[in-house]
Amino acid sequence: MEERSLHFIEQEIEEDNRTGRYEKRVHTRFPPEPNGYLHIGHAKSICLNFGAAARYGGLCNLRFDDTNPTKKDVEYVESIMADVRWLGFDWGDRLFYASQYFGQIYEYAENLIRTGKAYVCELSADQIREHRGTLTSPGKPSPWRERPAPESLDLFRRMRAGEFPDGSRTLRAKIDLASGNINLRDPVLYRILRAPHHRTGTTWCIYPMYDFAHGQCDSLERITHSICTLEFEDHRPLYDWFVQSLGIYAPRQIEFARLNLTYTLMSKRKLLELVRDGLVRGWDDPRMPTLCGLRRRGYTPEAIRAFCQRIGVAKMNSTIEVGVLENAIREDLNRRAPRVMGVLRPLRVVVENVPEGRVEDFELANNPEDTAAGTRRVPFSRDLFIEREDFMEEPPKKYFRLAPGREVRLRGGYFLKCDRVVKDAQGAVSELRCSIDPATRGGQAPDGRKVKGTIHWVSAAQAIRAEVRIYETLFTRPDPDEGGDYRRNLNPRSLEVLKDCLLERSVAGAAPGKTVQFERHGYFCVDPDSREGALVFNRTVSLRDTWAKIQEKE
Ligand code: ATP
Numbered sequence: 319m320e321e322r323s324l325h326f327i328e329q330e331i332e333e334d335n336r337t338g339r340y341e342k343r344v345h346t347r348f349p350p351e352p353n354g355y356l357h358i359g360h361a362k363s364i365c366l367n368f369g370a371a372a373r374y375g376g377l378c379n380l381r382f383d384d385t386n387p388t389k390k391d392v393e394y395v396e397s398i399m400a401d402v403r404w405l406g407f408d409w410g411d412r413l414f415y416a417s418q419y420f421g422q423i424y425e426y427a428e429n430l431i432r433t434g435k436a437y438v439c440e441l442s443a444d445q446i447r448e449h450r451g452t453l454t455s456p457g458k459p460s461p462w463r464e465r466p467a468p469e470s471l472d473l474f475r476r477m478r479a480g481e482f483p484d485g486s487r488t489l490r491a492k493i494d495l496a497s498g499n500i501n502l503r504d505p506v507l508y509r510i511l512r513a514p515h516h517r518t519g520t521t522w523c524i525y526p527m528y529d530f531a532h533g534q535c536d537s538l539e540r541i542t543h544s545i546c547t548l549e550f551e552d553h554r555p556l557y558d559w560f561v562q563s564l565g566i567y568a569p570r571q572i573e574f575a576r577l578n579l580t581y582t583l584m585s586k587r588k589l590l591e592l593v594r595d596g597l598v599r600g601w602d603d604p605r606m607p608t609l610c611g612l613r614r615r616g617y618t619p620e621a622i623r624a625f626c627q628r629i630g631v632a633k634m635n636s637t638i639e640v641g642v643l644e645n646a647i648r649e650d651l652n653r654r655a656p657r658v659m660g661v662l663r664p665l666r667v668v669v670e671n672v673p674e675g676r677v678e679d680f681e682l683a684n685n686p687e688d689t690a691a692g693t694r695r696v697p698f699s700r701d702l703f704i705e706r707e708d709f710m711e712e713p714p715k716k717y718f719r720l721a722p723g724r725e726v727r728l729r730g731g732y733f734l735k736c737d738r739v740v741k742d743a744q745g746a747v748s749e750l751r752c753s754i755d756p757a758t759r760g761g762q763a764p765d766g767r768k769v770k771g772t773i774h775w776v777s778a779a780q781a782i783r784a785e786v787r788i789y790e791t792l793f794t795r796p797d798p799d800e801g802g803d804y805r806r807n808l809n810p811r812s813l814e815v816l817k818d819c820l821l822e823r824s825v826a827g828a829a830p831g832k833t834v835q836f837e838r839h840g841y842f843c844v845d846p847d848s849r850e851g852a853l854v855f856n857r858t859v860s861l862r863d864t865w866a867k868i869q870e871k872e
């Protein structure tokens with residue numbers, strides 16, 4: 319594990335271990351609601367919960383928070399499990415669903431009624447809201463607040479039995495209508511809702527509210543530290559009130575700041591809209607911040623974990639630059655991705671002093687950062703392709719690449735000189751006629767003359783054709799919600815598809831998920847859309863200054 323100072327949650331855990339509050343146990347849980355796919359924000363929570371358990375020899379449960387019966391889908395449950403595993407975490411045999419505790423939670427509710435701490439209320443949802451008051455005015459008591467416990471108990475049982483229509487009654491806790499914390503002004507514990515549940519079917523027509531379920535589930539699983547995001551801070555007194563009033567084992571809730579990233583939407587509801595409205599190609603569109611999108615884009619679990627480690631854990635909300643995430647994947651792939659040459663926008667080059675049909679191989683390092691990665695043979699011949707932007711007919715001052723009469727180094731080999739420019743009928747450059755200096759095979763001139771530019775290339779006959787998808791941020795604004803509607807901030811250039819890219823033969827047959835570095839372009843990952851002989855690559859991330867280093871070495 320990387321050396322670093324403890325974050326505040328780890329400090330809290332160590333303090334609890336010191337005082338023996340939980341007999342030195344550390345037991346956390348990751349509690350996703352199965353109503354969407356996991357995103358990079360969830361990764362922070364996963365790393366935090368599973369990470370804390372691992373660090374202190376404890377356990378972490380996976381618990382689906384499925385108290386809300388609508389909008390649930392097994393598709394989400396399965397994708398969430400796959401994503402947590404992919405990130406590198408294991409919940410062992412501790413997979414739980416809040417819904418499996420419905421029977422116990424119901425008993426807890428009866429218990430509160432019997433002890434005078436809950437009552438059946440017949441106000442409508444709107445009336446409850448009116449009675450609740452505001453931050454500056456206290457709440458008004460419900461006319462049903464002082465109803466005798468036996469009457470509430472009877473009504474609650476009849477609610478469960480299905481005697482009353484949806485929304486006609488609720489069970490409410492009897493706490494404090496004058497509390498400055500509105501969550502304590504007699505919150506609703508149960509509502510009547512005839513909606514089939516994806517696990518319990520039609521067994522229940524009353525469902526507990528999230529607040530009345532979450533802490534009790536934590537308690538039943540003997541969670542020690544219930545780590546959640548800051549918006550639950552105001553719910554903590556309620557969390558504590560329930561476990562105290564019920565006299566059950568008490569975990570402690572600790573809140574941390576959720577992850578926000580520039581240029582990135584993190585709301586599950588809005589991500590769902592993007593998918594549903596066809597604004598992206600699906601949950602796993604490589605522009606999505608979902609874990610499946612990042613995976614398809616070429617992100618590795620190691621990079622995401624390193625990112626989560628780097629951003630730390632704080633109590634104050636903030637927004638992280640998306641570049642921090644990009645750096646994490648760059649660093650990881652720099653170490654492990656084999657280098658290849660890929661020409662994304664090809665321009666034909668004929669090397670006139672190389673005879674037709676002659677092919678010679680250059681031996682190039684697969685990864686200068688990793689000598690164990692070995693070398694590969696790259697064919698060189700008379701017919702090449704170079705990057706269109708590596709040639710300019712009238713180069714500006716600081717342009718060191720190819721131009722008429724100019725010499726550059728071909729990556730891995732000869733100096734190449736542009737002797738003549740061939741144009742098509744429209745006057746566009748269609749081909750360059752060039753020559754090499756045979757004495758420069760190793761990339762150096764015996765006479766000591768220098769070239770300032772080194773360009774990549776592929777040999778036409780051996781190159782393989784591929785589609786390459788170049789991504790930019792999905793939004794044009796650091797805050798996608800700026801102006802109130804993220805749709806207005808969608809980036810029209812977030813996807814560019816290049817159909818006729820030419821790649822070095824070493825990538826032929828690469829399987830989906832395989833990541834490589836196209837020298838000078840960035841890191842790219844084979845997309846599952848690839849077919850036999852028709853590779854599709856996604857650009858994971860562009861390079862920054864890696865190329866500058868290569869040039870210095872040569
Ligand atoms: P919703 O917006 O539907 O309430 P959510 O984003 O809170 O969803 P959950 O499925 O409830 O998603 O989240 C599971 C866990 O992940 C929760 O503990 C939640 O606090 C945490 N989490 C969600 N979003 C982030 C985020 N951006 N940063 C850190 N943790 C997050």
Ligand code: MG
Nearest residue numbers: 349350351383
């Ligand atoms: Mg939530």
